[in-house]
Each structure stands twice: as C-alpha cells, then as structure tokens.
Amino acid sequence: GAVVSQHPSRVICKSGTSVKIECRSLDFQATTMFWYRQFPKQSLMLMATSNEGSKATYEQGVEKDKFLINHASLTLSTLTVTSAHPEDSSFYICLLGTNNEQFFGPGTRLTVL
Amino acid sequence: AQSVTQLGSHVSVSEGALVLLRCNYSSSVPPYLFWYVQYPNQGLQLLLKYTSAATLVKGINGFEAEFKKSETSFHLTKPSAHMSDAAEYFCAVTENTGGFKTIFGAGTRLFVKA
Numbered sequence: 762g763a764v765v766s767q768h769p770s771r772v773i774c775k776s777g778t779s780v781k782i783e784c785r786s787l788d789f790q791a792t793t794m795f796w797y798r799q800f801p802k803q804s805l806m807l808m809a810t811s812n813e814g815s816k817a818t819y820e821q822g823v824e825k826d827k828f829l830i831n832h833a834s835l836t837l838s839t840l841t842v843t844s845a846h847p848e849d850s851s852f853y854i855c856l857l858g859t860n861n862e863q864f865f866g867p868g869t870r871l872t873v874l
Numbered sequence: 875a876q877s878v879t880q881l882g883s884h885v886s887v888s889e890g891a892l893v894l895l896r897c898n899y900s901s902s903v904p905p906y907l908f909w910y911v912q913y914p915n916q917g918l919q920l921l922l923k924y925t926s927a928a929t930l931v932k933g934i935n936g937f938e939a940e941f942k943k944s945e946t947s948f949h950l951t952k953p954s955a956h957m958s959d960a961a962e963y964f965c966a967v968t969e970n971t972g973g974f975k976t977i978f979g980a981g982t983r984l985f986v987k988a
Contacts, residue, residue: 804978805918807977861925861968866917
C-alpha cells in the first residue's frame with residue numbers, strides 16, 4: 762500500500778498562533794486527499810476534501826477561513842489551523858486513495874495552550 | 875448520503891470468548907465497507923474491507939466480517955478474543971458518487987477481561 766506521512770506528528774502551540782500540518786504521499790499520486798479531525802474518545806469527523814489544483818470542499822460546520830487547505834501537488838496537501846484556540850486541540854488525520862484503496866496518515870496531535 | 879451506525883459504544887468480553895462488533899450502514903449506491911482498529915494515541919490500522927467481491931471478508935489478527943445486503947450490516951467477529959485485541963474499532967463506509975467520501979461510525983471500545 763501507499764506510504765503516507767504527516768508532519769509534525771505532535772505540536773504544542775500558544776493560543777492565537779497558526780499551525781501548518783503537512784500530509785505527504787511518498788508513492789501514490791492523489792488528486793484528492795481528505796482531512797479528518799478526532800477529538801478525544803470520539804470518532805473521526807471529515808473536515809474537508811482537498812482537491813489538487815482547486816479549492817477544497819468543506820463539510821458543514823467547518824470554517825474554511827480557519828482551516829486553510831492547500832493541495833499543492835499530487836503528493837502534498839497542507840492544513841493550516843489559523844489563530845488556533847484550545848478547542849482546536851485534536852488529532853488531525855489525512856486520508857488519500859481511491860474508493861476501495863485508502864491510506865491514512867499517522868496523524869498529528871495538536872495541543873493548543 | 876451514506877451513514878454508519880455502530881451498536882454499542884462499549885463491548886466487554888472474556889479472553890477466549892467470541893468477539894462481535896456490530897455495524898449497520900446506509901448508502902444510496904453499492905458501498906465499500908471497512909473496519910479499522912485504533913490503539914491509544916495511535917493512528918488507524920485497516921483490519922479488513924469489503925469491495926463487492928466475496929461477502930465474507932477475512933482480515934488481519936483473526937478478524938472477519940460478513941457483508942449482508944439484506945440487513946445492511948457488516949458486523950465484525952473474531953472467534954477467540956485476546957488481551958491484545960482491546961482497542962477502539964471503527965466501521966467506515968465509502969460511497970462513490972462522482973467522488974468518493976468515507977464516513978466513520980462512532981466507534982466501539984472493546985474491553986477484554988482476563
């Protein structure tokens with residue numbers, strides 16, 4: 762299967778700062794990547810669909826101006842949490858692939874103080 | 875739009891006993907179905923998937939699941955639980971309607987008693 766990396770794996774930041782999370786596919790070209798968020802003891806919630814070369818599609822209730830997504834190439838998508846607040850502390854996971862071959866990144870644990 | 879329901883947020887079994895984790899789905903088109911396992915503070919690991927081939931799917935670590943269209947179910951089973959099976963399990967459904975999207979169930983925490 763495809764190898765997917767996320768960077769950083771953990772980040773702690775102060776409230777009000779912005780944090781960029783990278784999702785990189787090492788051996789799979791993905792025109793579409795997905796970003797999920799998982800709060801403690803909860804399930805994964807789809808935040809947005811990242812489309813290479815075009816704007817991301819956000820799920821209802823997700824602020825597009827707060828969670829900036831850039832799908833710069835077929836192997837890289839970035840999620841920037843702008844002006845992060847403690848309630849943004851979560852586990853962020855990317856997913857790429859096709860409908861029957863899906864590959865998750867290892868996740869990024871964001872803690873906002 | 876698709877949806878997934880996992881019955882039982884917590885399931886507790888004794889070591890060596892049968893594991894049954896329930897998943898029901900709804901989908902407007904033939905779905906792809908997945909079971910994932912998540913250990914504390916880790917990412918997701920694929921256990922098995924159904925992609926319209928055999929209805930009984932065998933996965934890793936002795937797990938299997940059966941796709942039952944008439945019941946819109948995809949329950950996960952394992953004949954004999956092991957202590958190392960204690961984890962969070964997520965059922966997921968992917969629907970391809972011009973672009974695919976994967977939705978996850980709420981998850982079921984499996985406890986295994988010695």
